[in-house]
Amino acid sequence: MKILIIQQRYGIGDMVIFLPYIQAISKKFDTPVSLLCKESSKAYDVFAYDKHINEIIPLDQKKDGIGGFFKLSNELKKRNFDKVFIFNSSLRYNLVAKFSGIKSIYQYPLFRSKDNIVNSAKIFTENIIGKVVSTEPNLEIQENKNIYDKSFKHICLGISASGPTKRWDIDNYINLCRELAKKRDCKFYLAAGKNDKHLITKFISSDIGKNSITFEKLTIKETLPIIKNCDCYIGSDTGFAHLAVALGIKSLTLFMDSPVMAYGKYSTRMKVVEPKGEKDSTTHDTLGKDKISFQEVLVEANKILD
Secondary structure, eight states, X not given: OOEEEEEOOOXXXXXXXXXXXXXXXXXXXXXXXXXXEXXXXXXXXXXXXXXXXXXXXXXXXXXXXXXXXXXXXXXXXXXXXXXXEESSOOHHHHHHHHHTTOSEEEEOOTTOOOOOHHHHHHHHHHHHHSSOOOSOOOOOOOOOOOOSOTTSEEEEEEOOOSXXXXXXXXXXXXXXXXXXXXXXXXXXXXXXXXXGHXXXXXXXXXXXXGGEEEOTTOOHHHHHHHHHTSSEEEEESSHHHHHHHHTTOEEEEEOSSSOHHHHSXXXXXXXXXXXXXXXXXXXXTOOOGXXXXXXXXXXXXXXXXX
């Protein structure tokens, strides 16, 4: 049996959130699945070692528009899928599946309004497989022997974000790390990329920066074993926060301008900090990066590390 799963959201965090449901469908039908997804989700890297997924089909710009519709349909038709599971309400993907000759199509109800992505995926999958599915993601990666010095606390720092309204000021991270290092020896791993050079430079140039390593030149796949060997993640609501919990690492995630009920409550490994005055209410347009309590972050970080 050949199975296709369609998950078209852009982010790494989105892909991690859908992981339990992808794995559950694979287990139900006792076969690895093909996954149609955006290249921005970094599924090639994230799922490089997951035995439940045997193929990643990129959903790129060439598959947009009318021409892209037929290009995608023809590409899928060649693979002769028996079943497709569509994790969205789009009529486009429903028609793509039909034009591809897929007989069994499972999809969210068409044309419905937006809702909580975790709840929707969970209900959809449980109705298919007939049993409860945990929302806790568990990411499979290549086994690496832990060679990190146990005398240090290894902390993954999510200093970047998808936009400035979701990013805590770099000076706050520097001051936080100074405080954490007063109680214990620490090494810091800067989860940031090439576009964050100014943030990386400021951190490394500080007095706390001598014990830091940057992800700047690494692929997502190369960062996974590093994150796996960290004691915790502290930082913005980014893909790295979600990768951390999927790797079994406790994550202290700062929600400033993104929906906490969708992205912050699906894992017991994730502790969230919201702006002052918010309680399970942070969402897009909260604009609360300057209302994150430094003291709360410090207290919660020490709890995780002690």
